[in-house]
Amino acid sequence: MIRFEQVSVQYEGAARRTLSGVDLTVPEGELVLVVGPSGVGKSTLLNAVSGLVPHFTGGLLTGRVTVDGRDTRTHRPRELADLVGTVGQDPLSHFVTDTVEDELAYGMESLGLAPDVMRRRVEETLDLLGLAGLRDRPISTLSGGQQQRVAIGSVLTPHPKVLVLDEPTSALDPAAAEDVLAVLQRLVHDLGTTVLMAEHRLERVVQYADQVLLLPSPGAAPVMGTPADVMALSPVRPPVVALGRLAGWEPLPLSVRDARRRAGDLRERLAGTEPPAREPSAGALAPLPAPAAARPGLLGRLFGRRPAAAEPVPADGVVARTEGLGVRRGRVEALRGVTLSVAPGEIVALMGRNGAGKSTLLTALVGMVEPATGSVLVGGLQPSRTPPRTMVRRVGLVPQEPRDLLYAETVAAECAAADADAGVPAGRCRALAGELLPGVPDGIHPRDLSEGQRLALALAVVLTAQPPLLLLDEPTRGLDYAAKARLVGVLRRLAAEGRAVVLATHDVELAAELAHRVVILADGEVVADGPTRQVVVSSPAFAPQTAKILAPQGWLTVGQVRDALEVPA
Amino acid sequence: MTRSTGPARPHRALRAPEATRTNALPAGAWWLWALGLATAASRTTNPLLLGLLVGVAGYVVAARRTDAPWARSYGAFVKLGLFVVGVRLVFSVVLGSPVPGTHLLLTLPELPLPGWAQGIRIGGRVTAEQVVFAVYDGAKLATLLICVGAANSLADPARLLKSLPGALYEAGVAVVVAMTFAPHLVADVLRLRTARRLRGRPTGGIGAVLRIGLPVIEGALERSVAVAASMDARGYGRTAPVPPAVRHTTAVLTLGGLLGVCVGTYGLLAARGALYGLPLLLAGLAAALAGLRLGGRRSVRTRYRPDRWGARAWLVAGSGVAVAAAMIRAAGVDPGALHPGVVPLTAPVLPLWPAAAVLVGLLPAAVAPVPAAPSLPPSTPAPTSASEETT
Numbered sequence: 001m002i003r004f005e006q007v008s009v010q011y012e013g014a015a016r017r018t019l020s021g022v023d024l025t026v027p028e029g030e031l032v033l034v035v036g037p038s039g040v041g042k043s044t045l046l047n048a049v050s051g052l053v054p055h056f057t058g059g060l061l062t063g064r065v066t067v068d069g070r071d072t073r074t075h076r077p078r079e080l081a082d083l084v085g086t087v088g089q090d091p092l093s094h095f096v097t098d099t100v101e102d103e104l105a106y107g108m109e110s111l112g113l114a115p116d117v118m119r120r121r122v123e124e125t126l127d128l129l130g131l132a133g134l135r136d137r138p139i140s141t142l143s144g145g146q147q148q149r150v151a152i153g154s155v156l157t158p159h160p161k162v163l164v165l166d167e168p169t170s171a172l173d174p175a176a177a178e179d180v181l182a183v184l185q186r187l188v189h190d191l192g193t194t195v196l197m198a199e200h201r202l203e204r205v206v207q208y209a210d211q212v213l214l215l216p217s218p219g220a221a222p223v224m225g226t227p228a229d230v231m232a233l234s235p236v237r238p239p240v241v242a243l244g245r246l247a248g249w250e251p252l253p254l255s256v257r258d259a260r261r262r263a264g265d266l267r268e269r270l271a272g273t274e275p276p277a278r279e280p281s282a283g284a285l286a287p288l289p290a291p292a293a294a295r296p297g298l299l300g301r302l303f304g305r306r307p308a309a310a311e312p313v314p315a316d317g318v319v320a321r322t323e324g325l326g327v328r329r330g331r332v333e334a335l336r337g338v339t340l341s342v343a344p345g346e347i348v349a350l351m352g353r354n355g356a357g358k359s360t361l362l363t364a365l366v367g368m369v370e371p372a373t374g375s376v377l378v379g380g381l382q383p384s385r386t387p388p389r390t391m392v393r394r395v396g397l398v399p400q401e402p403r404d405l406l407y408a409e410t411v412a413a414e415c416a417a418a419d420a421d422a423g424v425p426a427g428r429c430r431a432l433a434g435e436l437l438p439g440v441p442d443g444i445h446p447r448d449l450s451e452g453q454r455l456a457l458a459l460a461v462v463l464t465a466q467p468p469l470l471l472l473d474e475p476t477r478g479l480d481y482a483a484k485a486r487l488v489g490v491l492r493r494l495a496a497e498g499r500a501v502v503l504a505t506h507d508v509e510l511a512a513e514l515a516h517r518v519v520i521l522a523d524g525e526v527v528a529d530g531p532t533r534q535v536v537v538s539s540p541a542f543a544p545q546t547a548k549i550l551a552p553q554g555w556l557t558v559g560q561v562r563d564a565l566e567v568p569a
Numbered sequence: 570m571t572r573s574t575g576p577a578r579p580h581r582a583l584r585a586p587e588a589t590r591t592n593a594l595p596a597g598a599w600w601l602w603a604l605g606l607a608t609a610a611s612r613t614t615n616p617l618l619l620g621l622l623v624g625v626a627g628y629v630v631a632a633r634r635t636d637a638p639w640a641r642s643y644g645a646f647v648k649l650g651l652f653v654v655g656v657r658l659v660f661s662v663v664l665g666s667p668v669p670g671t672h673l674l675l676t677l678p679e680l681p682l683p684g685w686a687q688g689i690r691i692g693g694r695v696t697a698e699q700v701v702f703a704v705y706d707g708a709k710l711a712t713l714l715i716c717v718g719a720a721n722s723l724a725d726p727a728r729l730l731k732s733l734p735g736a737l738y739e740a741g742v743a744v745v746v747a748m749t750f751a752p753h754l755v756a757d758v759l760r761l762r763t764a765r766r767l768r769g770r771p772t773g774g775i776g777a778v779l780r781i782g783l784p785v786i787e788g789a790l791e792r793s794v795a796v797a798a799s800m801d802a803r804g805y806g807r808t809a810p811v812p813p814a815v816r817h818t819t820a821v822l823t824l825g826g827l828l829g830v831c832v833g834t835y836g837l838l839a840a841r842g843a844l845y846g847l848p849l850l851l852a853g854l855a856a857a858l859a860g861l862r863l864g865g866r867r868s869v870r871t872r873y874r875p876d877r878w879g880a881r882a883w884l885v886a887g888s889g890v891a892v893a894a895a896m897i898r899a900a901g902v903d904p905g906a907l908h909p910g911v912v913p914l915t916a917p918v919l920p921l922w923p924a925a926a927v928l929v930g931l932l933p934a935a936v937a938p939v940p941a942a943p944s945l946p947p948s949t950p951a952p953t954s955a956s957e958e959t960t
Contacts, residue, residue, distance in 0.1 A: 050802050081804030092753075093795035096746065096803070098727060101590065105873035110804035112869035119874065136590065138637075140752065155803065368763050392769035404764035407784060421769045465769065 001162060001194045002026040002049055007063035009044050009053060018044045020219045022063070026196060026211075028161070031188045033205055033227070034198040035236055036215035038450050038480045042198040043089070045215070046164050049196060050086040051077040068161055082111050085155025086164045089478075091147045100142070100150050101126075101135045107158045121157045129153045129183055143354045145176025152183065163187065165197040169204055170477050173353040173506045174541045177204050184208065200480050203238035203509060203545055206231065207255035228252045236481045239509055239545040242558045246565070259549045266561075267550055273564045275554045278532065280346040280495065280516045319344050319469045319500040320365055320395070324374035327360055327524075334360040335524045337374065342500045344468060347491065349515035349532070350504040351542055357524040358504035359400070362471045365502070366397045378469060392422060396467040400474045402458035403446070411449075411457060412442035415464075422465035433460035436490060452483030459490070470494060472503040476510050488513055512536060512544035512556040532556065585881075588635075588938035595876035596724035597732060598886040599933075603720030605889025606930050609896035610712040613907035614705040617919045618927060619712045625930040626719040632934040634722050638752075646718020650711030657707030662695050666703065669912055670696025702911045732876060735865030742805070746796060753792060757785045809869040816867075823860030829853020881936050888932035895926030 008020040018041040026032050034042050047053040051072040054061045065072045068083055085107075088094055097103045104125055108118045126132040129149045134142065139150060148168055155163065168184075169177035185208055187193040199205045206212070212230040214223040223230060228251045231241045240259050244252045247266050253259035320342045327335040335357045342348055350358045363369050364376055367383025376383055379394035386394075399405065408414040415429035422429075433440070437456040440449070446457060455475060462470065472491075476484050491501050491514060505511055511518055511532065518535040520528040520542065528535045533554045537547045546555050555561050586592060603626070610622050627643075634640040662677070677692040726748065730741040761781045771777060800806075833850025876882075899920065900907050906920035 052798055052802055056798050056801060077802045078804050078807050081802060086802045088795065088799065090795065093792050094799045096796065096800055107803040109870050109873050110807060112871050115871055115873065118871065366767060368766060388766045388771065389769045397767050399764060399767065404760055405767060407780060461768065
């Protein structure tokens with residue numbers, strides 16, 4: 001169905017080829033998963049199928065890409081539109097119209113299908129994707145999972161033979177991701193659609209793949225094979241595969257179900273050992289940086305506002321505390337009666353479905369929203385009543401899109417601005433950035449950094465003011481396993497220094513790896529709050545793969561199992 | 570009034586149904602209705618009739634508007650109308666008015682102006698007549714605005730654009746995309762403002778706005794490129810092969826038609842050309858329309874669920890036209906009642922049958938489909954918070 005013949009792609013101004021010598025065939029009706037670290041050209045490969053590379057992006061493509069016999073050199077993307085459906089990384093930038101039903105019809109209208117055919121297919125697609133109840137809704141009011149399903153539906157209605165998806169589940173909570181994947185599987189099984197999909201969260205998708213296409217490193221020749229074969233040599237792998245490799249299972253299990261069947265002996269070997277308890281390294285609180293008494297602004301001086309005195313650290317050793325916190329957005333109660341406290345050195349994971357109030361809680365902690373009821377105290381201050389300049393020394397938030405934090409033209413300028421913002425001696429931010437992302441030149445534009453590097457830079461900017469409380473909103477979105485591992489290392493070190501870390505995440509593996517405590521929010525209320533193991537192991541949605549495989553034993557990560565196996569040996 | 574229960578029950582079958590996409594009124598019907606009311610308003614300065622028109626428009630809006638973002642524009646138009654009345658009044662008081670009057674209200678200090686500014690007066694006598702005249706005049710304009718506002722809040726602008734002829738479809742898409750962009754831009758600005766706060770910078774002030782401006786524009790550019798890629802990949806701009814003869818005919822018809830329109834208009838406006846002006850203008854229009862229609866053949870597009878003009882749509886549009894026609898007729902028969910005297914001051918009288926005709930404009934409140942009750946809490950997280958959580 002899709003043939004790549006000796007395809008190489010080089011973008012204008014790039015020093016080396018993004019893809020080189022790609023030679024592969026994707027048969028009809030298969031679900032092929034494209035894996036590999038960030039920056040190896042997965043998106044380029046996908047866009048070459050729809051013809052967007054090179055017709056839209058520019059660059060030089062050598063070799064030949066044919067889809068169902070049509071050569072992308074001679075067919076522009078619009079002439080492939082009846083054959084290939086493409087959904088990019090951000091569904092919001094995919095939408096052309098404003099309501100769900102119109103969006104589903106848009107592609108068919110462009111292709112000029114007859115009105116009765118369009119009507120029938122829209123109804124079928126609404127049912128297939130479970131969108132019937134949302135048909136008249138404006139797209140901007142939908143949740144992330146719903147938007148992703150609408151985006152997939154909008155390219156499905158012209159009945160393409162090939163579906164190309166770039167990270168369809170990365171932004172979704174576990175339940176929404178399963179919805180989307182179930183739909184994809186149905187398409188492959190029932191309609192014989194060929195699906196080509198790139199995804200970082202392998203633990204979610206690898207079990208559905210018929211074949212895996214591995215791009216091991218930039219410019220290297222791709223490897224294609226059955227999932228089990230490719231996972232055996234892949235540098236990126238989900239926990240279930242890592243555990244299988246550790247235990248020496250052959251062939252490698254890809255799903256939790258396969259692994260559980262083989263895990264009997266492993267469970268026996270581990271029976272005698274207790275999973276290590278994870279405790280925050282309490283008491284190691286780094287001294288608060290002497291707040292270089294925030295100077296009031298001009299207006300402040302005019303009105304005789306006194307510089308805020310250095311506030312004492314609260315005596316009970318709690319970095320942040322909310323008491324019956326309620327937040328309203330319009331008429332919606334985004335948070336209701338949330339009572340939570342965060343101790344120094346503690347890593348707390350906030351979980352829950354899209355729209356459960358995780359981001360709102362984080363924004364309340366930095367003072368961007370005013371509590372409607374209850375109270376928030378961070379470092380003894382009310383965040384929404386405190387000037388931003390003072391607040392940055394108490395709490396730092398890395399937003400979902402780290403790019404929002406970065407304005408400057410170069411990394412060096414960004415760091416200088418961060419030092420000035422925080423009122424610290426010049427050079428501190430650059431030193432931090434050097435630690436977090438070694439080998440990045442000063443002169444590069446923040447936009448040209450990879451996702452992981454950009455996150456590290458934003459983290460460095462936020463940490464420049466040395467806040468004792470660090471908040472991260474969905475930090476692992478778009479990160480590959482290597483970048484994630486680096487992030488885990490950095491956050492652990494910060495916690496060991498005595499900083500409290502709160503992260504809102506859909507990534508159950510990250511929470512299992514990192515968190516001391518998990519707080520689950522639903523509809524703006526706290527529904528669970530406790531040590532990671534207690535909260536996570538029993539939950540079908542939030543349990544990491546290792547826990548599912550080794551249940552009822554409370555192992556959370558492959559690392560813990562590896563340590564436990566090595567100790568007696 | 571449509572939800573009445575009790576004795577009216579036997580007529581249940583005639584009651585307006587709940588609005589769905591199938592029976593939704595075409596945007597054009599609402600616009601015809603509103604323009605009819607506006608035309609009626611332009612024919613009178615009688616404040617009682619104008620008030621009645623505003624009341625009719627307001628009642629229909631209250632009865633039939635949805636929760637959609639554009640539906641909130643009615644309030645803005647009402648405020649704009651009041652503002653217009655105010656401005657008209659202030660100008661009349663400050664700059665004086667040619668309306669002669671005897672009822673002196675007050676005398677403002679007059680600004681002495683040099684000789685070359687003869688005919689311009691600043692300050693001076695303010696008479697009741699001129700104030701009343703200004704209020705009547707302002708009220709007329711305000712009513713026009715409010716009628717347009719009513720159409721705006723009742724008709725979905727995107728659907729109005731969809732009824733453009735095929736050859737103009739591309740222009741329509743550009744406008745739709747631009748309209749969906751505006752909320753994105755607002756969301757971007759909010760997000761970047763909060764990000765500024767996260768870096769400990771003040772969020773207000775001109776400096777902040779300038780600083781935010783560049784990233785916002787960058788983001789908008791990136792998004793437009795992404796949308797363009799998406800549209801291309803979904804078949805936007807596919808064209809059907811058209812025989813060269815048709816293509817040339819299209820070009821000739823369109824160009825010739827436009828030329829005819831230009832010459833015809835010139836003829837109409839010029840002193841002596843009235844003879845050939847009108848026929849030429851009409852012929853030019855016809856040729857241009859034929860060209861547009863033929864040009865539509867190049868596009869392969871079809872329309873999904875286009876608006877249908879049913880009986881209810883005709884009733885809504887017809888009620889507006891009827892109000893306009895009645896008022897034009899009334900202006901011919903009894904101009905005095907529609908333009909109450911200012912000099913000498915008289916109390917306006919409500920002319921009976923024009924007033925009754927205006928009430929015909931209430932028809933949509935009975936026949937237009939009732940918008941469905943919102944299936945979700947009215948304030949679903951606005952685009953901003955939705956994108957915060959989900960993007």
